[in-house]
Amino acid sequence: MNLTLKVWRQKDANSPGRFETYPARDILADMSFLEMLDVVNEELIASGREPIMFDSDCREGICGACSLVINGVPHGGHRGTTVCQLHLRHFTDGQTITIEPWRARPFPVIRDLIVDRTAFDRIIQAGGFISVNTGGTPDGNAIPISKRDSDKAMDAAACIGCGACVAACKNASAMLFVSAKVSHLNLLPQGKVEKDRRAARMVSAMDEAGFGNCTVTGSCAAVCPKEIPLSFIAKMNRDYAVAILKGE
Amino acid sequence: MKLDAQIPAGPIAQKWDKHKFEIKLVNPANKRRFDVLVVGSGLAGASAAASLAELGYNVKCFCYQDSPRRAHSIAAQGGINAAKNYRNDGDSVYRLFYDTIKGGDFRSREANVHRLAQVSVNIIDQCVAQGVPFAREYGGLLDNRSFGGAQVSRTFYARGQTGQQLLLGAYQALSRQIGLGTVKMHPRTEMLDLVVIDGQAKGIVVRDLVTGEIASFAGDAVVLATGGYVNVFFLSTNAKGCNATAIWRAYKRGAAFANPCYTQIHPTCIPVSGDHQSKLTLMSESLRNDGRIWVPKRKEDGDKDPNSVAEADRDYYLERKYPSFGNLAPRDISSRAAKEVCDEGRGVGPTKLGVYLDFSDSIKRVGEDTIRERYGNLFEMYERITGENAYRTPMRIFPAAHYAMGGLWVDYNLMSTIPGLFVLGEANFSDHGANRLGASALMQGLADGYFVLPYTIGHYFVSTKPAKQPASHPEFKRVEAEVAARTQRLLASKGKRTVLSLHRELGRLLWEKCGMARNEAGLKEALKRIPELREEFWKNVNVTGEVGGVNQALEYAGRVGDFMELAELLCTDALMRRESCGGHFRTEFQTEDGEARRDDENFAFVGAWEYKGADQPPVLHKEPLVYDEVHMSTRSYK
Numbered sequence: 001m002n003l004t005l006k007v008w009r010q011k012d013a014n015s016p017g018r019f020e021t022y023p024a025r026d027i028l029a030d031m032s033f034l035e036m037l038d039v040v041n042e043e044l045i046a047s048g049r050e051p052i053m054f055d056s057d058c059r060e061g062i063c064g065a066c067s068l069v070i071n072g073v074p075h076g077g078h079r080g081t082t083v084c085q086l087h088l089r090h091f092t093d094g095q096t097i098t099i100e101p102w103r104a105r106p107f108p109v110i111r112d113l114i115v116d117r118t119a120f121d122r123i124i125q126a127g128g129f130i131s132v133n134t135g136g137t138p139d140g141n142a143i144p145i146s147k148r149d150s151d152k153a154m155d156a157a158a159c160i161g162c163g164a165c166v167a168a169c170k171n172a173s174a175m176l177f178v179s180a181k182v183s184h185l186n187l188l189p190q191g192k193v194e195k196d197r198r199a200a201r202m203v204s205a206m207d208e209a210g211f212g213n214c215t216v217t218g219s220c221a222a223v224c225p226k227e228i229p230l231s232f233i234a235k236m237n238r239d240y241a242v243a244i245l246k247g248e
Numbered sequence: 249m250k251l252d253a254q255i256p257a258g259p260i261a262q263k264w265d266k267h268k269f270e271i272k273l274v275n276p277a278n279k280r281r282f283d284v285l286v287v288g289s290g291l292a293g294a295s296a297a298a299s300l301a302e303l304g305y306n307v308k309c310f311c312y313q314d315s316p317r318r319a320h321s322i323a324a325q326g327g328i329n330a331a332k333n334y335r336n337d338g339d340s341v342y343r344l345f346y347d348t349i350k351g352g353d354f355r356s357r358e359a360n361v362h363r364l365a366q367v368s369v370n371i372i373d374q375c376v377a378q379g380v381p382f383a384r385e386y387g388g389l390l391d392n393r394s395f396g397g398a399q400v401s402r403t404f405y406a407r408g409q410t411g412q413q414l415l416l417g418a419y420q421a422l423s424r425q426i427g428l429g430t431v432k433m434h435p436r437t438e439m440l441d442l443v444v445i446d447g448q449a450k451g452i453v454v455r456d457l458v459t460g461e462i463a464s465f466a467g468d469a470v471v472l473a474t475g476g477y478v479n480v481f482f483l484s485t486n487a488k489g490c491n492a493t494a495i496w497r498a499y500k501r502g503a504a505f506a507n508p509c510y511t512q513i514h515p516t517c518i519p520v521s522g523d524h525q526s527k528l529t530l531m532s533e534s535l536r537n538d539g540r541i542w543v544p545k546r547k548e549d550g551d552k553d554p555n556s557v558a559e560a561d562r563d564y565y566l567e568r569k570y571p572s573f574g575n576l577a578p579r580d581i582s583s584r585a586a587k588e589v590c591d592e593g594r595g596v597g598p599t600k601l602g603v604y605l606d607f608s609d610s611i612k613r614v615g616e617d618t619i620r621e622r623y624g625n626l627f628e629m630y631e632r633i634t635g636e637n638a639y640r641t642p643m644r645i646f647p648a649a650h651y652a653m654g655g656l657w658v659d660y661n662l663m664s665t666i667p668g669l670f671v672l673g674e675a676n677f678s679d680h681g682a683n684r685l686g687a688s689a690l691m692q693g694l695a696d697g698y699f700v701l702p703y704t705i706g707h708y709f710v711s712t713k714p715a716k717q718p719a720s721h722p723e724f725k726r727v728e729a730e731v732a733a734r735t736q737r738l739l740a741s742k743g744k745r746t747v748l749s750l751h752r753e754l755g756r757l758l759w760e761k762c763g764m765a766r767n768e769a770g771l772k773e774a775l776k777r778i779p780e781l782r783e784e785f786w787k788n789v790n791v792t793g794e795v796g797g798v799n800q801a802l803e804y805a806g807r808v809g810d811f812m813e814l815a816e817l818l819c820t821d822a823l824m825r826r827e828s829c830g831g832h833f834r835t836e837f838q839t840e841d842g843e844a845r846r847d848d849e850n851f852a853f854v855g856a857w858e859y860k861g862a863d864q865p866p867v868l869h870k871e872p873l874v875y876d877e878v879h880m881s882t883r884s885y886k
Contacts, residue, residue: 011797012797012798028522028524030521030522030524031522031524032526032633034526035524035525035526036524038524038526038748039524042746042748042749044792045746045790045792045801046746046790048790048792049792050792050793050801051792051800051801053798053800055314056488057313057318057320057487057488057489058318058320058322058323058487058488059487059488059526059527059529060323060527060529060530060629061629061632062322062323062409062411062412063313063318063320063322063323063487064317064318065313065314065318080628081632085629085632085633086632087632087633087635089635110458110798111797111798114798116314117314117315118314118315118435120315121315121316121317121423121426121433121435124317124419124420124423125423125424125426125427126427128420128423129378129379129420129421129423129424130377130378130379130420131424132374132377132378132421133299133302134295134298134299134302134374134421134698134699134702135370135374135698135699137370137373137374137376137377138373138377139373140332140372140373140375140376140382140390140404141334141389141390143376144384144387144388144389145384145388146384146388147384147385147386147388150381150382150383150384150388151381153379153381154381154383154406154407154413157381157406157413157416158407158409158412160412161315161317161318184379184381185379188379188381190376190377190378190379191379
């Protein structure tokens with residue numbers, strides 16, 4: 001199939017960006033979206049132009065590096081799918097596809113489709129961990145954890161930190177990301193010890209980074225490639241309220 | 249060059265404890281005086297950086313990704329082994345040690361492997377304490393599953409995302425230290441060379457991948473935890489960015505490279521669909537617990553709907569050839585068996601390079617819901633890529649390059665032949681011999697980072713009194729200039745071919761001549777072809793853009809430039825090793841029924857190569873492998 005791409009190009013954070021139009025010729029249905037961009041980039045390089053730059057690494061939907069807004073939807077709008085796992089069989093011959101970077105003030109564009117997501121790392125550094133040093137930990141089976149809690153913690157821990165939730169949100173809110181980490185750790189007995197401190201510190205780091213507030217539109221959960229549910233935001237709000245009442 | 253493995257004396261079970269007691273300690277107040285540079289932030293790098301910082305060392309950590317959380321350890325699916333014997337099925341430290349030695353086809357060091365098995369139990373405790381949500385049973389205790397090459401159930405897992413969860417545990421520990429100011433993190437920063445002064449590793453030269461600036465960092469020790477090199481095959485299960493640049497530059501600065509020909513081809517990956525393919529996707533080996541592997545008995549049935557092939561017309565070749573291990577035969581054996589049936593023309597799918605992995609019996613036995621609970625995310629991933637529903641029709645799988653057992657040579661303390669340069673995880677050669685068992689890579693990465701290096705690095709600081717060198721030392725400037733010149737040369741070439749096309753060509757050549765099966769004629773041909781291709785690369789490569797700012801074409805070109813050199817060492821090693829063992833299968837050396845024929849008399853050694861300059865062939869050094877505990881037997885899974 002043949003496609004027309006309208007791609008956001010931007011030299012660096014300080015330069016203005018613009019859309020450029022490129023043809024994508026002889027594309028196969030079995031290609032992934034990023035493989036299609038590889039093909040277009042090969043042609044650009046061959047003609048002496050700089051390739052379209054984008055983040056990607058594992059290309060199997062787990063590292064969270066890839067981050068494209070396709071036709072206005074982060075990751076392209078297929079349930080539970082990152083853009084690296086999105087295949088061209090979902091597109092039709094002759095289609096025009098718009099490709100943009102994540103758009104959010106806390107995620108400045110570095111170049112083309114690459115954005116700076118270190119704000120997420122800073123939120124984790126503020127409290128997204130359990131304070132144990134290496135060594136001297138009790139036996140793995142010393143504290144039984146109900147399968148239900150453990151499974152629920154795993155549902156939250158599945159977050160890949162890609163930032164699609166922020167890119168989809170009209171407020172650029174990071175609540176889904178932060179609540180997934182708060183919930184993952186707060187649900188486990190090992191994480192309960194620091195539950196209040198964690199919720200308070202991560203929420204304040206999130207605010208400091210400039211992410212917006214949550215108005216519960218649910219667009220974050222709709223685009224989340226790991227299908228993290230909104231209920232974790234509710235849980236974090238509860239944990240946060242308790243933490244504030246306790247004076248954290 | 250002298251290879252001294254520094255293996256402690258005494259009975260195997262006591263070596264590590266004895267060594268830990270005998271090596272020198274750094275006074276807690278003195279630790280902050282030592283700067284450690286950790287390159288790589290996967291399981292080995294992140295766990296080492298966090299643990300060293302907790303001890304009080306000053307740590308700087310570097311990764312090429314935008315965040316340490318994205319290192320490729322994250323993609324490991326199936327699980328992590330540990331000799332907990334929670335199942336009461338006869339597991340022990342000794343059995344895990346034995347299985348790993350045997351799985352590695354008697355080409356790894358006994359002392360290292362025993363230590364790995366010993367600390368495996370601490371890893372699980374550590375990860376649980378960090379909040380890693382391992383799978384649990386209804387009683388609240390940890391669940392286990394089986395993996396290839398073992399007859400006990402000792403693999404701990406977190407759905408199909410074990411690597412992700414373990415990495416997030418290590419990333420969280422690292423993030424805690426970053427928050428405390430004990431680790432300075434440098435994401436989007438790529439190590440491009442090692443600085444050696446007076447024979448000791450003193451620092452690294454890096455390129456900032458955002459500004460393009462080339463800069464130096466000085467330290468008292470350098471730790472490489474930069475992963476494996478199988479992207480040399482172009483198509484592999486590694487992430488697109490995985491590269492050998494750090495270990496290759498260290499090799500060229502004097503670190504011996506051990507067993508480069510030991511590469512693992514994983515049996516269960518999604519088959520290649522066309523030339524556009526950018527990488528291969530692994531389907532966890534854990535699927536082999538419930539899936540049965542087969543091809544049609546007759547070639548003609550290869551195009552039929554698999555569900556219409558009668559039971560009697562199917563060849564469950566692993567169950568037939570290896571009745572006691574069946575579908576859980578180790579990776580090297582399963583991969584070769586798949587190649588064999590495809591070579592016979594009995595492969596399936598459009599390319600005929602595929603075999604079926606069929607879940608219908610298990611679905612009948614335990615129900616679709618149970619299978620979904622165990623592997624749901626893998627089935628979904630399969631469907632996204634192929635458009636097929638594996639609950640209804642068997643998966644198609646084929647082997648793909650997956651893991652490098654070879655790597656930089658290290659002693660028992662994980663130090664390379666360059667004093668002050670430590671190598672961890674997949675980047676070193678130490679624990680897996682000629683073949684790695686499933687669920688052992690995560691174990692090794694975390695063992696090295698949490699429980700080995702934090703002890704052994706102190707001994708180096710105390711016993712060698714390394715003199716600190718500032719980054720203003722002329723040697724740093726000289727190496728920086730070399731790096732800048734190489735970068736300029738790549739950009740100046742402005743030839744006709746893209747980096748990708750040259751990488752693909754190199755990969756195809758290696759896959760054909762030095763992949764699942766190798767022979768003298770093929771290797772000699774590859775050794776003739778690789779230097780030609782390398783010359784073509786430097787003459788005719790087209791790298792767009794400039795050195796300043798983000799330039800992904802330049803990053804990729806530098807990495808492929810190093811693969812062009814590493815490929816030659818890989819083939820040189822494969823040609824030298826005139827035997828078949830583990831992942832290294834030489835067609836000249838096989839038994840009558842097609843199994844690997846090892847030659848313990850002549851090849852029971854680690855082959856460590858020393859770089860002698862661009863125009864000189866590398867020199868082979870041999871570290872003999874002595875087996876005091878385990879009898880070297882013919883590996884049988886029948």
